[in-house]
Amino acid sequence: MSAADQASDQATAARRAGWRRGLRLVALTVLLPLAFAAVGFWQADRVVATLEDGADRVARLERAEAELRALAEKSPQARVRIFERLQTAPMAAALVAGQLEDVRGLQAVTEIRAALPFWTMLAGGLAAALGAAGLLAAIVIGRLGRASRRALLSGFELVRRILPAQMAAQILLITAAALLALGFETAGLWHAGKLSQGDMKLMGVALFLGAGALVVLVQALRQLRTAWRLFTPDPLPVFGRRLDRVAAPGLWARIDRLAAAAGAAPPDHLVVGLTEGFFVTSSDVELQPNGETLEGRTLYLPLPQMAMLDAAESGAIIGHELGHFTGEDTDYSRRFVPIHAGVLRSLQAVAASDGGNGLNAILTRPALLLGAFFLQQFDHAVHHWSRLREFAADAVGARVTSAPAAASALLRSSAIAPRIHEVLVAARDAPGERGSRDLLAEMLAAAAERGLDDPSRHLEDRQPHPTDTHPPDSQRLASLGQAVTPALLARATRPVAAAEAGLEHAFADAPALMRQLSDELIQRLRSQHAAVAEALQEAAGAVQQEARLLYPNTRAQGFLLGGVGVFFALGALACTAIWLGLFGLHSGDRAVPVAGVALVLLALLMFFAGWLQVRRARRPFLRLTPDGFGVPDGPEIPWLHVADLGFTMANGRLRSNFLIRPRLPLPPKLGHGMRLGSHNGLREVALHSYAAQGLKPQDYADLVVTYWRAAQARAELAERAARAAEAEAAAVAEDEDSTVNLAPPVAQLGMSPAAR
Numbered sequence: 001m002s003a004a005d006q007a008s009d010q011a012t013a014a015r016r017a018g019w020r021r022g023l024r025l026v027a028l029t030v031l032l033p034l035a036f037a038a039v040g041f042w043q044a045d046r047v048v049a050t051l052e053d054g055a056d057r058v059a060r061l062e063r064a065e066a067e068l069r070a071l072a073e074k075s076p077q078a079r080v081r082i083f084e085r086l087q088t089a090p091m092a093a094a095l096v097a098g099q100l101e102d103v104r105g106l107q108a109v110t111e112i113r114a115a116l117p118f119w120t121m122l123a124g125g126l127a128a129a130l131g132a133a134g135l136l137a138a139i140v141i142g143r144l145g146r147a148s149r150r151a152l153l154s155g156f157e158l159v160r161r162i163l164p165a166q167m168a169a170q171i172l173l174i175t176a177a178a179l180l181a182l183g184f185e186t187a188g189l190w191h192a193g194k195l196s197q198g199d200m201k202l203m204g205v206a207l208f209l210g211a212g213a214l215v216v217l218v219q220a221l222r223q224l225r226t227a228w229r230l231f232t233p234d235p236l237p238v239f240g241r242r243l244d245r246v247a248a249p250g251l252w253a254r255i256d257r258l259a260a261a262a263g264a265a266p267p268d269h270l271v272v273g274l275t276e277g278f279f280v281t282s283s284d285v286e287l288q289p290n291g292e293t294l295e296g297r298t299l300y301l302p303l304p305q306m307a308m309l310d311a312a313e314s315g316a317i318i319g320h321e322l323g324h325f326t327g328e329d330t331d332y333s334r335r336f337v338p339i340h341a342g343v344l345r346s347l348q349a350v351a352a353s354d355g356g357n358g359l360n361a362i363l364t365r366p367a368l369l370l371g372a373f374f375l376q377q378f379d380h381a382v383h384h385w386s387r388l389r390e391f392a393a394d395a396v397g398a399r400v401t402s403a404p405a406a407a408s409a410l411l412r413s414s415a416i417a418p419r420i421h422e423v424l425v426a427a428r429d430a431p432g433e434r435g436s437r438d439l440l441a442e443m444l445a446a447a448a449e450r451g452l453d454d455p456s457r458h459l460e461d462r463q464p465h466p467t468d469t470h471p472p473d474s475q476r477l478a479s480l481g482q483a484v485t486p487a488l489l490a491r492a493t494r495p496v497a498a499a500e501a502g503l504e505h506a507f508a509d510a511p512a513l514m515r516q517l518s519d520e521l522i523q524r525l526r527s528q529h530a531a532v533a534e535a536l537q538e539a540a541g542a543v544q545q546e547a548r549l550l551y552p553n554t555r556a557q558g559f560l561l562g563g564v565g566v567f568f569a570l571g572a573l574a575c576t577a578i579w580l581g582l583f584g585l586h587s588g589d590r591a592v593p594v595a596g597v598a599l600v601l602l603a604l605l606m607f608f609a610g611w612l613q614v615r616r617a618r619r620p621f622l623r624l625t626p627d628g629f630g631v632p633d634g635p636e637i638p639w640l641h642v643a644d645l646g647f648t649m650a651n652g653r654l655r656s657n658f659l660i661r662p663r664l665p666l667p668p669k670l671g672h673g674m675r676l677g678s679h680n681g682l683r684e685v686a687l688h689s690y691a692a693q694g695l696k697p698q699d700y701a702d703l704v705v706t707y708w709r710a711a712q713a714r715a716e717l718a719e720r721a722a723r724a725a726e727a728e729a730a731a732v733a734e735d736e737d738s739t740v741n742l743a744p745p746v747a748q749l750g751m752s753p754a755a756r
Contacts, residue, residue, distance in 0.1 A: 138373050238286070
């Protein structure tokens, strides 16, 4: 299949998935409340007929009572047939009066029931209207937001404020409609104050469901209260050093010239570091490791990229970042954050009350899906403007230098990233303390020795940014009008030694700055590495070395079925006693032996089913080991072959899904109970079973995930140990050979007099 065909198939699948999501959204937010309204309409139609029948019965009984009382006064000994028995007139009048009282009581209950359908229809209709209005508002605000950033901010700021109330109202209305409909049917079970055993069971179920609905409502409303609180975003953590104009006079002078060329004001703060990419932000910044907080506009410059780009390339990127100031992009991004966080917090509040059962799905899922739709529309609008503003900022960067320089900078940034990563990993894994190091010098040396990656393989990559997203490099090159030609690739991959971005006059004390940045970063990397290693050790040791067998939780079901079989057997014995005339009981009805035989068969069936369940409880359905999993009679599948896990519980049965990584082998036969299928293009091993003995479904899922993560942790620890051994060997060889000369790479950061 060609790439075009694959893209077409993916687009078709995406459209179908979108239609399915849309239909589900409409069904739950609009059609479900309308279904409650329809139930109310049906109940209203039924109760009218019940009221008419009740009124007719009351009238007939009142006439009968009057006639019987008149007869009782004239002829007290007169006998009349009533309720298929002969009664004296006074007794008959009393019986009719009692029945009349019961019917009037029923009629009073019916009149109360008659008031409920209207409110059910009103609650369901209002919930449907809220859902439809919310969908329409989300679509309209999303389209307006894609037409104007001002409309985007004002529209979704309004959404952030009213969404918690809208979600609360929708949950409240749907819950009210459900309780009213349930109350109508529950009151219908009332029979003149006399409830049969079956009616009492149904009423108990109804009361249980009603209490559950109230619990869901209270939990959702209580969680939503937190969504109204004002959200204050945390400062953006950045690892680096702030440099004022005294510490970096040459660099500040260059930034001032580029800002003037871009038509932007220079930043309030300049931060340099050895990680991340170029970026600007108007959000508060917390510098690490010193904890200094910066307010205002901040420009971050990564020194490795600055050293490996020429003056035009680095100027194009800095001009791009300063171009975000001209379009007030950073201010808009700063204002987007609390809006997005407010909407997300509303969703999290409702999701926290969603227990995943059917009652929660009916009552809270409509509001949850509608809130998610609002957030999706907001994200689409933000991404739309982010894409446009990135292209506009690219144009600014090209204007202050040139379009070829901007295109080369994009490609070269992707090509040098692997060398930077390799040096950081090596510094993190290096054993012991070797004194002060210059990571920038090591990055330049690694790039000069091993060369740069082919940037054409990264055209669909996106430049890193701590707060925003960038379009793929291929689209940004197209917006610059630059094709990926051999000449452009040659410029982007030129040897590092040919870099023209000299900054020897950029800093007051460049060597000290490089050592300080390097030492702080190495300490941070090693601290994080040690914390991760500790977490990996804990995860790897969280499982037992011996195989763990999990058994189905069917023993209780087996005993229950056996108990039912005992009742059937007792019934069969009772039929036998009646048929044989034992204990003074006798019946010649032929139905008695037939019932006895039927009860015997049912008892045998229950005993057999119970025996099967008890027997099944003795046979494990899953074997877990530190290295893999499988069924007892099947081969073991390595945990490292598993890409993801999923668990579902339905009708008392548990389904465990294991997604297998591509191109990894699987045994030809998986064993009893396991089935091989596919999901999103990946092979999926599905295991159907009962719940595990002694484990709740969530505990079972946590146990399997623990084994999976333990295997991954052991593999990561082994890989880390191998890297550490290589690093130690390299360190020994380096110490025996020579030390790194720090001066030339630092000088390479210099700037020629012409560039200044």
